[in-house]
Amino acid sequence: GQNIDQPTEMTATEGAIVQINCTYQTSGFNGLFWYQQHAGEAPTFLSYNVLDGLEEKGRFSSFLSRSKGYCYLLLKELQMKDSASYLCAVIRSNDYKLSFGAGTTVTVRA
């Protein structure tokens, strides 16, 4: 099976930085995804990491350490519209099964 752990909630101020950590245990790791989901809506793709290191995409960056089973999503220059749930997901190489963590609800305050 796969165990994916991430914090339940985080709160930050507009303009600040927030780091969402995620740890995972899986067999046949084939990549890690971050999705953003606003309340009542479908998740949308943010980032994908398959090799160790940092992937930067505008205000969002994602980091992966495969040996530690650890990753994080970094949100910079927070905006009110960034208030959402952020889902960490791991995909396996043998069956391409994608499993999600419970999600981290980020609240951005003025």
Place this chain on the structure above:
Amino acid sequence: DGGITQSPKYLFRKEGQNVTLSCEQNLNHDAMYWYRQDPGQGLRLIYYSQIVNDFQKGDIAEGYSVSREKKESFPLTVTSAQKNPTAFYLCATGQPSRGANVLTFGAGSRLTVL
């Protein structure tokens, strides 16, 4: 426009009734997935299909059934055997042969059992 269409968006069901949720895609993706989302529990995989006429159980398949007779369609039936069916159901597609297999999600169907 390319995308995924889920219907109905909202559905109410009486206990003991089967219901079928529709998922249609025109992205030409090989793989299709059904997830269930409950508050505080993230997305849990019900069934997935990597190719037409083939599908596999996910983590919570009991009380659900699917079919994949066409590449474009992957309907999910919630049977009366599912003891707690009230949830938000999300259909997704992906293309594993293209490496990252980024999933695209439909807008979801919210099922409420009365």
